[in-house]
Amino acid sequence: MSKQILTRRDALKAAGGTAGILGLAGCSGGSSEGSSDSTETSGSTETAGSTATTSSSGEEVNAAFIYQAEVGDVGWDRAHEDARQIVTEEYDWLNTEFSEAVAPGDVQRVIEQYISSGMDVIFGTTFGYMDPMANMAPDYPDTIFEHCSGFRTEENMGRYYGRLYQARYLCGVAAGLLTESNQLGYVAAFPIPELIRQINAFVEGARSVNPDVTAEIRWTNAWVDPPAVTQAVNALTSNGADVINNHQTTTAATQTAAENEAWAFTYTTSMAEAGGDYYGNSAVFNWEEFYGPTLEAIHEGAWGSDAYWDGLDAGVVGLGDWGPQIPDDVISEVETVQEELVSGDRTVWQDTQFEGESDSFLFSEMQSYVEGINGEVPSS
């Protein structure tokens, strides 16, 4: 049986003459391989033998993480990879592996190879993996599947996500305090509930401290189109917006906002360098707050399939580091609001048309703007 994990980076290494043991070296090594390509190449046939025993002993947990894109310096996959490194460091009974640049069409093959190499749990981190994972799960009842950002579960497949909109709300509170023109701008990719929810929360946060705030949204209809993002930010700032937030897989919005002397907020990872003196903060995922407890449950044999959607209270979402020029009173007010949200004294959707809506509505059906946002959600 071949135990090789044939992802692209491994295929490259295999071509370099270390084929056959690559999937295993990482398992038995038990330590983070970081983002470097070089750490796995010292494996030998001995490691292959030892891995087979460790993975079946029940003591250790072998976890595989699969990312759709290459893990860069910023963005979605970076946040998952950072968390993987944190939990790998933390638990000596945990061995992890990851594959990057796995297209949804290839994920089934990658998962099959991970399972055959003794992985106990598979974390799939992009929406496109949902159907392949849910379809495979019944065929592999001894493997645990965990899928991020989707809506399907199986007996041995859970799903997980973070209430990032709560962190967006906190950015909004800061924006509402910082703005002088009372106009916010937001550049977003596609008008889907996930993005609309975060936009609404950002604007609600701003209006909770500054009811005069209005916001304008520009849709680029692309996840990555830096030139269009820059054009959109230019359009927003020339219309008077002095705080810019974005939902894009690029630093272009943060960079352009700072160039136009508007405060820049963003998400998933810090973009402090791009924002410079105008950098505000970032609504970030701290996925280790999910991966840690979940892996512990698996380790203790207490795991059960569920739909995880936690927020500030669990720490799975939060804010990053503040920009260098954000006044202390703004920061302390945001911290007060954060405490109120965690304690339940305040909710994001209070006094909006979404107050009291179910999680399933919030998760997948929100399709209109809250008060204060100009225009309407375009039909997609």
Add this chain to the structure above:
Amino acid sequence: MPGAGFFAGLANATVNASTVLILAGLGELISERAGVLNLGVEGMMLVGALTGFITTVITGNYWLGLGVAILAGGAMSLIHAFLCISLNSDQAVSGIMLTLLGTGLTTFFGNSYSGNSVSGFPERTLPIVGDLLVEIPILGPALFQSTVTDYAALLLVPVVWLFLYRTNIGLELISVGEDPETADTMGVDVFKMRYLAVIIGGALAGAAGAHLSLAFNQIWSASMTAGRGWIAVALVIFARWRPERILLGAYLFGLFNALQLYSQALDFSLGAGTPLAGVLNPVIDFVMNPTIMSTYPYLATLLVLVITVIRAENRELAQPSALVQSYSRETD
């Protein structure tokens, strides 16, 4: 009704969006006029964008970055030239391969640069008359408060026109694209000329990429060209292979691009009392939908194709007669 500020912003965005199309479009036009279709524009642009960016990050010199981007685009196009001109491979296949190769390589090697930013080409007014020109309402700031690459792109339009139609080498290049056999008989080195055209095309695509990463965005982001290479290919057809029309087409396509973002603040729908409002409003919504608007460059190109074919009096399409035809000398 939108005010002057709206139109000034729109004009500025249009000019901004057009520079990259002018540069890449002129390059592709030169290549195609010599008979070589190069569908690798997107890939060559990305390679130019990344190599220029990395060079600027390391050296801090954006001029050097631009130079390296031009060289890298040219080097990339050499692959295409070798395959298509020397080995007579299929031009479409080779070009698409070039795009895929460029996208993959830049995603891989650019990975650790995706959070970086550089200080690249600043916006400047022209010397002496610049301060006056920039006062022109609406168009002034759009045209005369720009980066060097913006000015260079505009300047290149007449330069390429003069090169193609008023120099011997330009006319030889065109003749190679029209009838390589006759050109060969007349003593024109078909292979050399086609190599030259393809390399110029690659160099300009590289410059177009560097304009994005060093002047316009000043960041690197994987796949940051987002299809502009393909729009440049469409632009050459839209322009019917003439450099002066590249300028016109680039502004039109740039306007579509800018409108897509600037129109989102406007409400075009008719009031409830207007006749036919119920019928027209869904049409207006559809026409002004940002996703639909992003297809306008391609629709416009198709329209030009259809119109020219309908009106065609003796092959008026103006396509170089020997486009996509490989040439090999008879050996008898």
